[in-house]
Amino acid sequence: xxxxxxxxxxxxxxxxxxxAHARLRIEAHLAICDACRAEVEAIRSxxxxxxxxxxxxxxxxxxxxGIAERxxxxxxxxxxxxxxxxxxxxxxxxxAALVITTASATRWWMLHDTPQPANSTRDIPVAALxxxxxxxxxxxxxxxxxxxxxxxxxxxxxxxxTIEILETNLAIIDRAIAxxxxxxxxDPANRDLGLMVLSAYEQKLQLLQRARVxxx
Amino acid sequence: xxxRFERALFAAFLMTAVAVVPIRAQAMRTVEYAARFDARGSLxxxxxxxxIRVTGWDYDSVIVRGSVPSDQRFICxxxxxxxxxxxxxxxxxxxxxxxxxxxxxxxxxxxxxxKSSSADIIVSxxxxxxxxxxxxxxxxxxxxxxxxxxxxxxxxxxVRASAATLRAKTASGDVRITGTAEDAQATSVSGNIIVSASxxxxxxxxSIEGNTTWLGDVMPRAMLEFSSHAGNIELHLPPATxxxxxxxxxxxxxxxDFAVAERARRDTKGRELRFTLPGDHGASITIRNFxxxxxxxRH
Numbered sequence: 001x002x003x004x005x006x007x008x009x010x011x012x013x014x015x016x017x018x019x020a021h022a023r024l025r026i027e028a029h030l031a032i033c034d035a036c037r038a039e040v041e042a043i044r045s046x047x048x049x050x051x052x053x054x055x056x057x058x059x060x061x062x063x064x065x066g067i068a069e070r071x072x073x074x075x076x077x078x079x080x081x082x083x084x085x086x087x088x089x090x091x092x093x094x095x096a097a098l099v100i101t102t103a104s105a106t107r108w109w110m111l112h113d114t115p116q117p118a119n120s121t122r123d124i125p126v127a128a129l130x131x132x133x134x135x136x137x138x139x140x141x142x143x144x145x146x147x148x149x150x151x152x153x154x155x156x157x158x159x160x161x162t163i164e165i166l167e168t169n170l171a172i173i174d175r176a177i178a179x180x181x182x183x184x185x186x187d188p189a190n191r192d193l194g195l196m197v198l199s200a201y202e203q204k205l206q207l208l209q210r211a212r213v214x215x216x
Numbered sequence: 217x218x219x220r221f222e223r224a225l226f227a228a229f230l231m232t233a234v235a236v237v238p239i240r241a242q243a244m245r246t247v248e249y250a251a252r253f254d255a256r257g258s259l260x261x262x263x264x265x266x267x268i269r270v271t272g273w274d275y276d277s278v279i280v281r282g283s284v285p286s287d288q289r290f291i292c293x294x295x296x297x298x299x300x301x302x303x304x305x306x307x308x309x310x311x312x313x314x315x316x317x318x319x320x321x322x323x324x325x326x327x328x329x330x331k332s333s334s335a336d337i338i339v340s341x342x343x344x345x346x347x348x349x350x351x352x353x354x355x356x357x358x359x360x361x362x363x364x365x366x367x368x369x370x371x372x373x374x375v376r377a378s379a380a381t382l383r384a385k386t387a388s389g390d391v392r393i394t395g396t397a398e399d400a401q402a403t404s405v406s407g408n409i410i411v412s413a414s415x416x417x418x419x420x421x422x423s424i425e426g427n428t429t430w431l432g433d434v435m436p437r438a439m440l441e442f443s444s445h446a447g448n449i450e451l452h453l454p455p456a457t458x459x460x461x462x463x464x465x466x467x468x469x470x471x472x473d474f475a476v477a478e479r480a481r482r483d484t485k486g487r488e489l490r491f492t493l494p495g496d497h498g499a500s501i502t503i504r505n506f507x508x509x510x511x512x513x514r515h
Contacts, residue, residue, distance in 0.1 A: 007257065043294070043298065161351070165370045169424075172406055176425075179506065183506070
């Protein structure tokens with residue numbers, strides 16, 4: 001006897017919410033189960049009838065999972081290194097951070113032809129993060145960049161009100177990231193500051209995800 | 217002469233009003249859908265503008281009824297274990313879609329998923345898992361849900377429910393939690409977070425600019441974490457609260473009604489405090505604030 005797919009699995013498959021592996025598993029079952037295939041068709045018919053309505057609330061991508069524990073396990077960073085040993089990677093990291101941050105911020109604001117808010121981050125120097133945080137920051141920056149590109153493509157689907165809320169709150173978060181990031185660069189052993197920087201990145205990521213849901 | 221003219225004018229106004237009101241009323245139509253439904257089935261509801269009111273009940277069926285503008289389609293369908301209901305709103309040039317009001321009755325242990333844009337959402341007497349999203353509409357939850365996940369851009373989130381897990385995320389809306397949760401997380405960017413009269417075992421409350429206020433007891437062995445960048449964090453605690461408290465305040469001020477012994481940190485502008493409130497709760501409270509103020513107040 002074949003176990004049927006659950007309702008959640010059927011809906012997730014029909015709504016195209018699954019990753020490649022889960023999708024393959026479902027498709028393998030559908031290949032041999034008429035009942036589940038009929039269920040998927042029924043769900044798809046309904047979705048088609050609903051037309052342009054949103055299909056799903058995208059699952060939250062929480063990059064923070066495990067980061068707090070990792071930071072807690074990590075010994076205070078950079079304290080035993082000589083300034084000379086730190087200088088080149090630090091400059092490279094600073095340059096990379098500057099490029100990434102400026103590129104995404106510039107693209108976002110320029111494409112949207114919106115005046116930069118008064119409390120922008122332009123007056124806050126971009127400092128190199130301690131090495132222990134760079135990998136996590138890079139992951140956040142990549143995820144944020146990817147989401148921002150998606151939102152730019154879907155901008156037409158966003159209500160003006162949503163764009164306004166998004167831009168106002170992005171500016172607030174960017175300011176917070178810049179300030180806490182600069183503080184962490186001055187006090188690299190401070191784990192609480194590290195958590196606050198990553199927390200602000202997480203907030204930015206989640207805000208972009210929420211905005212995207214409104215466009216779906 | 218004038219009095220007659222005024223009476224005629226008034227009569228004309230009345231006739232016009234009587235003529236217009238039915239036209240506006242006719243723009244709405246009543247909808248209703250009823251079907252058998254599994255006690256733990258999955259129901260998805262979309263209504264972008266207006267209101268959605270969901271009530272959990274003990275019957276193995278779903279009823280959706282309401283009032284929908286005539287130019288909008290109401291669609292509902294699915295099977296015993298999965299159902300979707302939606303109001304299909306045609307795009308309008310002015311972007312202001314007229315609202316629909318939907319009233320939904322669902323088995324109280326079902327899985328419920330709701331999405332709105334400006335529609336206000338109210339869920340009550342519901343014991344299952346709830347996932348609700350709104351752009352600017354308010355979301356209010358009452359009852360004893362298994363899991364509650366609420367997300368909004370600017371709408372206020374109001375949780376008056378008990379839930380094993382609670383997640384409330386907003387950008388500029390306020391979050392208010394009044395209830396019980398084994399595991400509660402609330403995040404906001406510029407909205408305020410207010411936790412009052414709550415019994416929370418593990419709680420994490422984060423904002424960027426919004427203020428966070430805790431009003432209530434600290435459960436025995438509770439683990440509570442508060443974090444903000446520029447919002448004030450204010451905890452109103454009973455005098456007999458017992459907890460290990462850790463505060464890291466970088467640029468903001470700190471005030472406490474409780475006696476604390478400060479341990480200075482080197483090379484930081486702010487201060488780090490670790491102390492124990494001597495009650496017998498054995499709880500843990502962690503506070504991080506970059507430039508907002510931190511206050512521990514007796515209540």
